[in-house]
Each structure stands twice: as structure tokens, then as C-alpha cells.
Amino acid sequence: MSNQNEQSLNKVLAGKLFFIPDYQRPYAWEGQQLAELWEDLDLMGPAQHHYAGTLVLMRRPEDASTTSRGELLEPFDVVDGQQRLTTCFILLDRIRRRFEMLSDLDEDAVDKAADLRHTFGLLKVRKQSRPRLSLGSGLNDLWASQILMDDKISTGEYTDAEYRLLHAAQFFDARLDELLDGDGQPNLARLEDLLGRVRSGLRFLVYEVASSSEIGVIFETLNARGRPLSELEKIKNYLLFLIRHVKDGRQEALASLINTTWGRVFSNLSGSRIAGDDLARIHWLITQNPDSRSWHGSSSVKTLFSRSKFVPSSARLANSVDATSVAMAELHDELAEGVEKYVKTLGLAAGYLGEIQDAHPTLPDLTSHSSEVSNALAAFRRAGYPANFRPLIVAALMARPHDGEFLENLVRACEAYAARVFIIAQRRADAGRTQLHRMAFNLWTGVSTPTEILNQVAALTRTYANDDQVRAGLAVEERWYPRAGHKYFLYEYELKLTKGRSAVPAFETFTGKGNEAKTTEHILPQHPDWESSDWRQFTEEEHAALRHSLGNLVLTYDNSSYGRKAFAAKRGSPTETQSPCYARAPLAQEREVAVFADWTPSTISQRQKKLVEFALERWHVPPAAPDVIVAVEDLEDEIDSEEDES
Template structure:
């Protein structure tokens, strides 16, 4: 027998209790995707509980068994199932405790500890949650808020994730926001607690709760429900309405249709609640005629969704163009609005011209947000509320523009756009496909009569990401004051003014501007001919091009109404999110942060000197020294930040400079801040073949073009050794043809895995971020062993703090024969670990 009841985290953790994860359970393994879904649920629930305090959100079950050592003073349980979510929620409580203790009142530390995290007066059972042994040290570091908290292991990554989210949502104008988050976690997260009796077969219970097999989709469930309600009209309704609808939309699209229909009434409804939401609504209907009318309405909306998903079927040219563009942008949260717009036209309350204009405002909204570094901030919530919240007394296009213009929606004004295009690292924001679309649509705005196929084009950095001595000399002429070359380069290289489209990305790469100018001058792309007209390419030229592009953007994509004002300023919240996610044992520089948010190192320093920010002591000067004017915000603190950094694991030389190997650069900061990254696994193509000279041979061509013969030969030797041991080199489809060292393919039962990606431009990238979710390297001990092995190579020093990122080393290392053989030996070890049978 078992006892099952719904409970909350508060009820589970209050009192003298201990939940022990058995040693045979797998280690903690939640990644950003699961953490992100949980956080979004908690954030929404916290908002909803302001109006409905008793509202809860069900997050699953917890299967418990009485511990064999169950004692009289503490209730002890083994966690048979649900340890991942229980551990996650406990880590989140640690992050909330630390945030509130630092920013509100130190008393929150003891309160949260004693109520939910520890049994203060039971030293033998101090921890309320005892993770499996492999995770215990990392969890206790979070629990004790030691300098090692937030390390590069999975537990530390979860702690940093939540610390970053809390820093991002903490609004100084809203003192209760973090308290509401805590309340949602403690009282709003509902679980079913299944407690077995002593002697019960808990694994039989577990098996029944996790029964596998082909499950009905929500569309299947809704169809079954509808036709259950049509006992006499079912066959006729199916033949005349439902079957044609199923021919128009597949199962996933049908489910999407039913969710979109609910969103028009309730923007907060989750796609996972589609069936229950529709069932609740349809329970209010009582006759077969009413149910049949609903099916007929679904068919009408299905025909409109078909047009949205297949814009080529739209009859109006401008509506078709706007639908195609929003389709290419690839965000499902705009679908409720698009369905509403087409439905308005169908009902005769809006014209094709008006709905095309409304779609242009949405397109402009997306593009302007991307250009000012706000591509993703709250955008799902904003878009899902357009239909319910926009004004009903205006034409639909004016209503959409007005809604997007007011409040904190980041619809950038012309003034903010002009400023941001000069400084924001456009190349690090949004998805790669979206960045390319902006440049592609900019090119179309020139109205060239010679169309260029976008499929052959890639984004090119005119001033290269890895500058040669010639480029260094050119940019050095533009340095200002105490500015270093690295700071100037990082401030310019990823901005829109330095980017263009070309089909010759690999051929151009690190070439001098003289070579690039000649090649770009031959291009049929208007964006390139403007660059070719310049005699040099430094800061003045990049800024001038940024200014010209800003004016073209303003003319092409309309801005918000005058109600918007100019609220959008420097995205300090993005900086705080990156800082909160900095692993213990790492540091970053003022210039790195400035490049991330489109600011200046001096401005970053001034901000950190006068405003609270997470881990501000981990921000140093570029050479690794503490800034001379550094001071703690707490005037009572006089300790040297270097002492704290040493405790956290940062190494200093005899001159007091932090190790550059432990520095987190701008691209790694972008990863930590949650900016969407290119997913290499989606770009894998096929093994290299010596029987053709198409894409699979381009890697070798680019390698020999961009590197000297010794580097190219050393790299090829590593590839040959990888193939000899059983690995497969696979190649990417980007302008620079990257090479993935595949140990397992995607058809393997454990999924694909690769240890590294080689870039012809000169980087051997170790993909720890990818490995963290691929067995057996989801075990941090194996990743750490791999890191230590790689650090045996001369000239390679990868910091432990980067075990969750994608660090790398120069291909120059492979010139040394001993280093090359050592690397091959360690790759052979990796391959053996990856392909050995799993127990």
C-alpha cells in the first residue's frame, strides 16, 4: 500500500525531516533547458499569485520510501523518484536566500536555512536534503555559501543559473518581487508525494508512474473528447469537417491551433495545458449543435493557420511578404496575433493593407529589439498578450503599434537605435539566422535589380575576429587615451558597422583590408560596395557605416509611437546576469563587459563603483590587476578582493595579476548571459570524402589558405589519427567550414558526442558545454579529467571555471610533434570513454 497526497515544498521541508538520495541514483543532471522551463513557470506563477494567492502549479510527483535507519526524532526518507526536481528546488532556495540576505536583510539567511534547508538542532541529520555522494560537496558549498559555491559542476551551474535569473528580475522599483518568487517556490509549487509503507515494492510504484509507450497527443485527446460529445452527428462531422482539417494540418500543427485558440482568451495558458484548457471550456457546451459549431470554428481557424505556416498560399502580395518574413524569423509566440489578424480580415473588420501594416510593426519591433541587445527579454509574454491587451478603439495596425510602444517592451526609438548600432555587439545577440535575416533584408532595401541568393551568403567581419599585425597597426592609429588595442577591437568587431554579407567568407577571413576591399568591390551586394569605397577600415569608418545603416533601418522599419519616450538605455541587467553566472575561480575585465553591453570600460567601472552588482569583485583590469580605485560598496569592508578571489580559486602571479587562463572573455560572457548561441550539432553535414571537391573538402582548402604549412600539416595529422582510431570528422555548413570530431553519431542510443571542433581560422575548441549533457561526460569527474589531460599540452591552460563553456587553444600548438602526439593520446582516451558500453 502507498499513501499519495498533493503537497507543497513548504510542507515537505518544514519540521525535522531528511530526504536522502540513494547512492545508486544518477548524479544531478538538470541543464539550462530544464532549469529555464522551471524558472519560467515560477516567474509566471509569482505574477499570477498577486491576484490569486491560492494558485498553484503542479510540477510532478515525488516517490519516497521510509529509510531503513528511520529514527524517532527525524523523519527520514529515501528519494526513489523526483530527486532532480527536489534538488533543483533546494538549490533555488539557496540562491534566493543569498540574494535576499545580500540585497534585503541578512536575517533571511538564518530564516530560510532553518525553515527549509537544515535541521539546526539535529547535527546528525543536519541536511534536510542529502544528495548522492558525487554531488554532496558541491551542494554543501551552495548550502554553506562558501567561496566554492557556484562552481563549474552541474549543481554549481544550477546555482549560478538561478542567481543570474534573480539578479535579472530584481526590480528596485518593486520591493516585493523576490519575496513573491520565494512564496511561489515554497507555497505554489505543487507535488504529489507518494509514500510507500515499509516493505512495499517502491520500484513497482516507480515503474507504474513512469510507464513508457506511445502516448496520445493533446490533439488526439481533444479529438476523442469532441467526438465523444457527438453520439449521433459524429460520422458526418468527421467526414465533412474534421477529416479536411487533418489534411490541412499535421498533428503538431493541430495541437498548436488548439493552443492558439486558448491564448486569445488567456495569454498565460501553457501549451502543455492545451487539452485540459479546451476541455474545461467545452464543458460549458451542452448540445451536439454547439459542439459541431466549435468544430466548424476550428476548421475556419485551421485554414487561416495553414496560410500562416505556408505564406505562399496567401493571395495578397504584401500580406504574403510580411507573413513570409515573420515565418523566417521563427518565433511561435507571434502566431496568436497573426491568427487574430487573418481572422479580423475574414470577418471584414480589417483590410489586407491594415494587417500587412500591423505585421510590419511586429517585424520592426523584432529587428529594433535585436539591434539594441534586447532580442529575448520578456518577448514571449509581451507577444502573447497583444490580442487581449491592445486597444479595441483603433484600427488594428495602429492598435498593435500602440501596444508595443508603451511600458517596458524595448521597442527602440530612433535615438536609441542610432546609439546602439554603433556600440551593441550585434553579432553576439539573437540567433544566427535572425542576424543574417536583418542583413539580408537591409540588402533588399537597396532595391537592387540583381537579386542575390541568400543561401550562398554568410556574415563576414570586415575587421576580423582574429586580427593580423596589419590590422593591429591600422586600429592602433585610432586608440584614445589609455585605451588598449584589445578594448578597441572588442568594442568594434561585433558591431553592425563591421559586418556584411558575402559568399567569400573563408577566402576573405583574416586578409588585409586591401585584399578585402578588392574582393568586396566585385560583389553584386550593395552593402559591400559601400565598404569597398573606403581607403582604410578603422573606428571612424566603422562608426560612419553604422550611422548610415541606422538611418536606413529607421527609414525601412518604423519605430514606436511618441508615447514610448526613450526608456531603453544601457542594458545593465544583461551585465548583472552575466556577472551572477560567473563561475567561482574565474574573472572578467571591464572591457569584456563593456563589449558585451555596448558600453565603455570607464562607464562599466563607474557603474560597478556605485551600484550593487553580483560578483563585482571578479571584474579586473585587462591585465588581471585590481583597479586602483576599486572599493567595496559596503564602506565597512577593507579586505583585499584578491584574497577573496584566491579563496575562490583564482591564481595570481608575483605582480598581483590574475591568470589570463581563468579570464572569461566577451563571447563566453554572452554564453553566461543566456544569449542564444549557434548550435553546432544542427549544422553537421557528412564525413570528408577524397572523391569530390565540394563542401566536405572546403575545410582542408580553408585550412591551407589561412594557416602556414606546419600548422595545416599538424592539424591534418590529428584528423588522420582521429579517423584511424574510429572517429569520424564531420563538417559544418557555415562560411567557415568547421570540423567536428565525432566519436558517436546521432543514431547511437546515447546520442551523438564530439570532444572538439576545429576552425580553419585557428582555434581548437573544446566543447565542455555540449559534453555536460552527453553521457558518460555528463559526469563532471570525466570532464575534469579531460581538462587536466589537455593541460598537459605545452602552451595550453584551460581553467576549471570553464568546464561549462567552450574554451580552446590555438592550432599553433599542433606544430610541436610532442604536443600533437599527446593530444592524440588524450583524444584516444576520450574516444574509448565515449564508445564503451554503458552499464
């Protein structure tokens, strides 16, 4: 890679002739991309800059060409960025045409049009006319004749790419018609303003490579350092752009707040699996709109702080009359206060999101129940499915940062939801997510009290997984071994048997890399030795139905020590010292199995009933009050539709 820097379009073009290689995809921009570019130019402001994207250029092997004006041009292939570069050339050609139309107003208009034609349109090279930018062979004839010139030759049916080129020209013609809506000198001034924004205001990050062998390196670099900006980074850049219009001394303070907050955000999330874009979405659901369909990344924030509202009209291409100074001051107040609130709450959300992901959260704001909250969060993380509940838990911390009792109860309610709804009842992973998001928003905005939120979570839990549905999900014939949640269930059962004593190893002992398969023991083996008298009590049908039952599973440190042994050998005795056995196992649930004299379909069912009783106690959810039931009645149709879809 020879060089890389940010350049204006004028600098990009200096001394270069451009070619779009045939292997590149043809022109693809449509109405949305064209409208976004026009809006960027409209709201850029005079003498301002706007990052327009990346260009990757590769020197072609042929010699440089000299134009009829004596300019030496080196040929380059456009390896990346051809869509935006081609679009800029189309717009500049339409501007050139408007200068020609305004030539009777100013003699300079003729010169500007000629300069644009030579700089961006058709050049004379070796006495032949050729485009400054040549498209692939399938598009170049139409490009030169109908886009850069006015030939109206019929080409029959247009290809999709040809149609998009013509549509782009028509699009910019329509925008220019709107901009130049009358006669006289103002039109010329607006056109010159637009020309300056395109040629000097748009900035490109330009990479030049010397050979094809460097292309892989450049794209690897783009993926690593020059990768597309994340939505969170786009939000930061947009807010920094927007506050430039706050002129009363608050600009620097707001810029410092934004930069400092983003630094803390990335620091808070650096050790977690939460991406910055996930944070931005969660923050939006809590503070702006709980409907997940309302979140469109940085575009949502751009709508919240609309440039068309806050950018002064004097900075617009149309250069209309500004609002009164009083009105603009009020808008600046609204913008400054809105941005400050958005940024501060985003920083809060990032800090709390990092805390609840931490294995050892500190939660310094809590005035009570710190250890209880920490234990509740640990169990919540073991249950899995955290994404469904993050907005609600973060909203609780943001709205009531000192209320440890409420936070503990909420986290335990969310864990019970995950255990009952997802792990036991096997509902879809997004079951109730919309309602949980709404609760987060209502808690933050004060629509719902903490007590109401706890009651609503409980009612929603019972809507998806009431006690009968929990019993059904724990029927003895249910296949639990393939479920990721079986280790969580058995681990919580171990804590119950030992009353949570510290002797119980960390959950990761059973779920960490390499331990997934060897830490779950099938008491009735998956592939038993049918010659053993212990297993002849099972028919093949009973074996198929019961081997993966939760009642037939226990956690262990290494099930390879048990293998296909008979139950009597696995069971052992408290005095036996020769080999591992249930009776002397370090885990209480293995020792509990040793109380059975033999292992039969009946004993599996007996143990299964005990596990059902444990589940209903461990993840108990009280019946909802009538008024809360009414509040979640509308969920039944949603549940039915979810089941129909699945």
C-alpha cells in the same frame, strides 16, 4: 510481440495471474489521478466504454497454476500499466466489501462479493492464499494483509508507497460513502452499475510480449504508433464522446464535422513545424482566454464543455433525477452550438496558421494586397520569433479574412517589433507576449478595432525599444556577430541598397545548413595579420571592441576567399579579375565598403552610423497617441521586473 488489442478488464484478467516486478517503481498514484479515474467512471454512462490506458504484459517462465476452483492461470509480469491496474484492483476490493455490507438486501450480493474476492482478490493456489495481483516484495505484505484483507497489524512507519496504497483505499471508501448515501435497493443498483463500468466499461490497449528482448521493441512501438495521445487528439476524442448525448439527429452531423475538421487540421500542419498542440493553445488564446496560464491542454476544453453539465444525470452513478426535457433540450442546443463553433474556428485557425508558415502563402480570402502581404510575411519569417505573434496574426485573418491592407500593416508592425525589441534591444524572448495575446483576443471578440490594434502594437514596441534604445543597441561597441539576427539585419540592408531587386539571393543562401559561418565577413579580421600595415592602425583594445561590431560585418558568399588578407587586397578594384574582392562582389554591401580608401576605427564608426539611420527608417514606429500611451503604461513595471529577473 504476440498480440495487441483493446480489452475490458474482465478479458484482461481471464486465465492470468499478475506480478509487479521488483524493478518497477512502487505504487505512485495520488489524489489527482484517483479523482480523474472516479470522474471517468461517474460520467461514462451505462453500457459505454472509456479508454483507460495501455498494459504491457510479459509471460513469466514458471508453469501455470490451478486455483481451488479449477481455473488455470498463466503468470505474467506487468511491464507497463501497473499503476492503473493496481488502482482498479483496489476499487474492486472496496466494491466487494460494499456487496458484503448489502447482503441482507439481496442474496446475490453475497455471491457477487465472493466472485470479486476470487476474481480480483485472494485465490487458493496449491492450498495457499495468494493475491491475483502481487506487488513488488516491498509492498506485497501490506497489499495482501491490509488492502485485500482486514488485518490491522502494525508495520511501524509506512513508506510513501504503502501510504499511497492505504490512501487510495480510503479515497474509494469515501466516494462509495457518497454514492451509497442511504439504505435500500437503490444502493445495490448503483453498486452493480459501478461494478459494470469498472469490469466492462474501462478498456485497455493490451500488448503481450514473450521475452525480455521484446520489451525494447514494444516501447519503440508505443513511441511510434501507440504513443500517448496528443492534446489535440484528446480534444477530438472528448468532443466525440460528448456529442453522443445530443439525441435529436445532430449527432452524426457533428461527428462528421469533427472528423473532417481534424483531417484538415493535420493536413494543414503536416508541412510546417507547428504541432497540433500548439494550434490548440493558439486557438484557445484567441477565442477563449488570452491568459496563457488558463491553457491546460485538453483539460481546458473539458472545463469549457463540462461533462458534469452536459452529460445527463441518468448516466451518472448517483442516478439522480434528470432535468426537465425542456432544460435538457436547451443544454443539448448549447452543447451542439458550442462544439460546432469551437470546431469550425479551430479549423479556420489551422488553415491560417498553415498559410502564414508557408513560404508561398496563397491567402485566397484576401481581396487586395495579396503580394504585399506575402512579402511582409516573408520578411516577418526572416526576423524570427514568430511564436510571439502567431495568435495575433491568426486572429487578424480569422476576424478580417478579406482585409489585406490591415493584414499587411499588422505583419509589418510585428516584424518591426521583432527587429527592434528582440534583435536590436535584446529584450527577453517573451517580452510583451501577454499583451500581444490580449490584443489577439480583443481583435477576435471585437473589443478592439484594427486601427486600435496597430496603435497598440506600435506603442508596445516603443515601450520596449524606443529610438534611443535602438541607437543604444546599435552602438559601435555592441557585439553583433554572435547574434543570430545579424544576418537578418544585413540582408534587409542589402534589399535596401538594391531596392529589393530580384537579383538578391534568397535569405536561406546565408542561413542554410553549412552556410552559417562562411557567409558573414569580418572586414577587420577576427585574427588579423598584425604585420600588415592595414591593421596596425588598430590597437588590441580597439580590435577587441570593434571586430564584432555590425559596422565591421558584411554578408558575402564565402568569406574564406578573403581570410586574413589586408584591407587593400580585400578591397581590390573594379578592373581586377584575379581574385574575389569587395569592388567586384555580387552583393551591394560589399561594393559599398570598397568606397573606403582604408579601414580604421573611424570608418567602422562611420558605417555604423549609416546602419543606425537605416534601422530607424526600415523599422520605423510612429510615436503613440496619448490615449494609447495610457493603455500601455502598466507595462513599465512588467519590464522592470523582467530586467530584474534577467
